[in-house]
Amino acid sequence: MINRLAIIGVGLIGGSLALALKGKGAVNEVVGYSRSEDARQQALDLGIIDKAADSLAEAVSGADLVFVAVPMGAMNSVFEGIADYLSPEAIITDGGSAKAQVVAAAKQCLGEKFKQFVPGHPIAGTEKSGPSAAFPTLYEKHRIVLTPVSETDSAATAKVKAMWQLTGADVFEMNVEHHDTVLAATSHLPHVLAFNLVGMLAERNDCDEVLRYAAGGFRDFSRIASSDAVMWRDICLGNQDAILSLLEQYHQGIKQIEEAIRNQDGDYLIDVFSRAKKARDSRFADPNLIDNSEV
Ligand SMILES: NC(=O)C1=CN([C@@H]2O[C@H](COP(=O)(O)OP(=O)(O)OC[C@H]3O[C@@H](n4cnc5c(N)ncnc54)[C@H](O)[C@@H]3O)[C@@H](O)[C@H]2O)C=CC1
Numbered sequence: 001m002i003n004r005l006a007i008i009g010v011g012l013i014g015g016s017l018a019l020a021l022k023g024k025g026a027v028n029e030v031v032g033y034s035r036s037e038d039a040r041q042q043a044l045d046l047g048i049i050d051k052a053a054d055s056l057a058e059a060v061s062g063a064d065l066v067f068v069a070v071p072m073g074a075m076n077s078v079f080e081g082i083a084d085y086l087s088p089e090a091i092i093t094d095g096g097s098a099k100a101q102v103v104a105a106a107k108q109c110l111g112e113k114f115k116q117f118v119p120g121h122p123i124a125g126t127e128k129s130g131p132s133a134a135f136p137t138l139y140e141k142h143r144i145v146l147t148p149v150s151e152t153d154s155a156a157t158a159k160v161k162a163m164w165q166l167t168g169a170d171v172f173e174m175n176v177e178h179h180d181t182v183l184a185a186t187s188h189l190p191h192v193l194a195f196n197l198v199g200m201l202a203e204r205n206d207c208d209e210v211l212r213y214a215a216g217g218f219r220d221f222s223r224i225a226s227s228d229a230v231m232w233r234d235i236c237l238g239n240q241d242a243i244l245s246l247l248e249q250y251h252q253g254i255k256q257i258e259e260a261i262r263n264q265d266g267d268y269l270i271d272v273f274s275r276a277k278k279a280r281d282s283r284f285a286d287p288n289l290i291d292n293s294e295v
């Protein structure tokens, strides 16, 4: 049971955790803080939080669990702002989409309390953001990755794991670097590709005409280009190396496809497309490999 849960960043990710834990009766009081006063008020109105704090210090005072769910570029300033006000026993965790940068920020700012920081990442979300996008079942049957480091207190990791399990999530542990490489491939690169494609089409004078004839495939591929620009800027800058390395591989692949089309090399295209189809068909049929549930 959590007595006082502090949510820093009461948007989709923070708000959904608060709603899930409240729904399970697992928390006595939820205090929320977001930089935007509008978000704080909305979170109160929607029953996501019981109390809106006016500052980071007020939000974390007396909290036994602190969940930081702000864009990655704001993590450092949040850790700086809470460090001196945390209760001695407080456990701190986060939902940032890439872990190395967040872990470095927490290490730099939290001092002694760094051992009570459990880095985490819910592999669950949508293209929507803000408190109004939050919903209590977001994490059900979804994966949560915790990336504790050598300094992390194992009892703190166990508590954070238990908290996520209450939301209906499956919790896994990974090391930080592996997490950032894997997520760059399955989440960060696809978002960059979708933003680029939709951005490119939006530049065309005949964009509306072109989109009028878009089929379901375009809708599927482009949904994530509706995601928040600040959040994705921060993820790209925060997981720079892994994303750049994948982009380089991706460029190679696209160049080879370009060459094959130019040379009317249908065999090459059949080879690439059929290997991709086989890989996707087999893995999507296996729920242990790819999460088939709706986002
Ligand atoms: N959106 C998604 O599908 C997923 C997002 N994440 C990660 O979760 C974190 C939060 O994302 P969302 O909930 O989607 O964002 P959001 O935009 O819905 O909510 C973020 C909240 O943080 C507040 N905020 C921004 N800067 C702040 C600051 N300096 N101090 C205090 N509050 C501040 C905003 O006012 C907003 O209320 C990000 O780090 C993101 O990478 C992780 C998994 C999925």
Ligand SMILES: O=C(O)C(=O)Cc1ccc(O)cc1
Pocket (backbone or CB within 6 Å): 096, 097, 122, 123, 124, 125, 126, 127, 187, 224, 295
């Ligand atoms: O909307 C989608 O399909 C997503 O991929 C959501 C998402 C965004 C960022 C994450 O770190 C994890 C999940």
